[in-house]
Amino acid sequence: MQYNSRIKTASFWFLTSVLFLFPVVFLIVKSFTLPWRYQAHFHMHFTLRGWTTLLSENQLVSATFMSLLIGGVIVILNLLIGLSAGKALAFYQFKGKSIMDTLFLLPLIFPLLAIAMGVHIAMIRLGLADMWVGVVLIHLVPTIPYSIKILRNGYVSLGSNILEQSTSLGANVWNRFLTIELPLLKPALRSTIFLTFVISLSQYVITAIIGGGNVVTLAMVYFPFLQSASSTVLAAFSIWFALVPILFYIMVEFILCFLPYQSPWRMKS
């Protein structure tokens, strides 16, 4: 039995290393080494050129800010819509609830390309095409269904008893939301924020259609790079795509500290 479980542990770490960890380590190493030559003997030439080229690319900084802006707004809108819809689906019984469930899944299922092509003309008429606001709207489509799902599950596991209790103790809706719902939903909020930000960061084709090339996010810079830049620079750029959400995550964690009862210093004393 002991022997078996050791094999299991080993095989788990072997599989995750090969499938998930190795590719990332490979990218990191690649971003610091010159491309390998076939004829020469195996030798790694370390270089910082990949990173210096990437960081000196003047579009990178502005594209990163544009991605952060769009991602930030996307996250806020997702939280507003996801929290309210999630709560309704978790606590209320009403006719047509199962239809609702399916309806909120549909934006994930139908082709984003079709939806983006469909709203393109309307966005041009409304003056939203080629604007970051238009891109924000189209990025809502692949993100909102996930937010509703995650936050709904969050509310379900919270249970309605604790909310009823606070109401009977005299808390108003806002108090209850701020001191009970938000702190206790922290894990669900965290996943929602992280997932929606990453999804927004990953959109190329719909950003290209609605943004018309004027809204330059990181994905919009990455694609043209694929043809021109060396693999060392591209590897660095690929890592950058993971660094931006991590940076965003750290900022969010800092903000989450300001929720009631969440101060890390309070726990220690």
Place this chain on the structure above:
Amino acid sequence: MRLSETNKAWLLLLPAFLFLLLPIYGLLSALWSSLRVNGTFSISVYQQLLARDAFWGSLIYSLRIAIVATLLSLGFGLLFTRTFTEYINKTSGKLAAWIPMLFPHFVWGYLVLLLFQQSGFISYMAFQMGIIDSREAFPILTNDKSGFGMILTYMGKEIPFVILMLLPIYTQQNTHYQDLVQTLGGNRWHSFKDAEWPWIFPVLLETGVILFSFIFSAYEIPYLLGATFPEMISILTYDWFYSGDWSERPLAFAAMISTSIIIGIIAWIGFSLMNRKRWLLTKGNR
């Protein structure tokens, strides 16, 4: 006046409904654009579309890639989750298994390119170890007609997603049913079929529908790793949409509407199967 419970629920759902208008409008507008020729209603665009070999080639190719990639991701994801639930559930396991989620699809696609193309890492290693004599001896695995590179990319990105969807079921699994099956003399297969499958099937189906529709119509990965012929349906559509020739725009809309219809049919079958299963489950008379 106090709101009734039902009205409160609808009020809370209002923002989500407002959001739904956007994708619904998009789809209807695409449908509208595909049905109008010179300002009049006509299905001639569809007749034109169905007469194009390129469309059929792309459609069947995309279907094949999407089905294979979805089934492989679901299969491996399920196997991985049920074997390693306790490990994945730890923080370290979660972090490791969900790393690919940190990256966009196209970054993972580029990674597959770096690893698997003829001048890629694996070919290089095989050459250094003397397994192959030249890089041309390495099989063409990316931008290939069989779509190997695309399928591999999707598996790398979607297996963690499948794990994410299945993990809650396996961590909260009620093992009493398994015990019951064993007490009644069932073997491991019985225990899987009767005590596990009914719970995971709806989630597996939902995940499968999401994956299939996404892979079927996604643009980024085929752009990076697809072959020039046959091309995935999204690439063909995009070319038509942005071709200098405006007469091909309606074709682009019609191609995407056809794709949507296929997805709609598959999703409908999936969801009706799922609802029946769920209904039986709550009735408890499986």
